[in-house]
Amino acid sequence: MKRVVFFLLMILISSCSFFDSKQKRTQELIDEELRHMDWNSVDSYPFFYTCDEADTKEQQKICFEETLISHFQETLNDFEFTLTDKESETVDVIFVIDTLGRIRVDKIYKNALVLNQMPEFDGVITQSLKNLPKLAPALKRGIPVNTKYRIPVQLNTN
Known part of the structure; x- marks a missing residue:
């Protein structure tokens, strides 16, 4: 029983950090894309x-x-x-x-x-x-x- 509780607890802890790192990576990708975007041109003119x-x-x-x-x-x-x-x-x-x-x-x-x-x-x-x-x-x-x-x-x- 202790092993099952321990196993569930480890899954819970690791899954939280998994989501955090995924969210952090997404934000890093967005920031990188914004840095390389050409803000002096448009995709379509008025x-x-x-x-x-x-x-x-x-x-x-x-x-x-x-x-x-x-x-x-x-x-x-x-x-x-x-x-x-x-x-x-x-x-x-x-x-x-x-x-x-x-x-x-x-x-x-x-x-x-x-x-x-x-x-x-x-x-x-x-x-x-x-x-x-x-x-x-x-x-x-x-x-x-x-x-x-x-x-x-x-x-x-x-």
């Missing part, structure tokens, strides 16, 4: 619902960029911006697409010339981004992730 979700990653990127640029051009063509001192000026618009597909302007980099001559520029850009067609967020390993983009906007005086 896409507008007018684009094809089954396209390749490169085709998704092209559709995303073309739709975004086309929308910006249409919006900016409706406004008359005037620069008097230079022939052209570049403004960088930094925006974020969150995990729900919502867009928000993070920062607009422009010099004092643009700020002084076109004070309404930020509002037009922000409104243009808010009026974009609905889009799905970028995915990393099947999980929606925030993504940040920069669009250089060339303002010409001609």
Whole structure:
């Protein structure tokens, strides 16, 4: 009887440590995978619902960029911006697409010339981004992730 109790007790003790080591090993594998993951790229780009979700990653990127640029051009063509001192000026618009597909302007980099001559520029850009067609967020390993983009906007005086 003592041997049976001892045997059962040994099984119980060794099985607890077996589960602990299995859980520890799983966590080590997860940590290792996270260390080697490329956090600067996504598995699929944000896409507008007018684009094809089954396209390749490169085709998704092209559709995303073309739709975004086309929308910006249409919006900016409706406004008359005037620069008097230079022939052209570049403004960088930094925006974020969150995990729900919502867009928000993070920062607009422009010099004092643009700020002084076109004070309404930020509002037009922000409104243009808010009026974009609905889009799905970028995915990393099947999980929606925030993504940040920069669009250089060339303002010409001609």
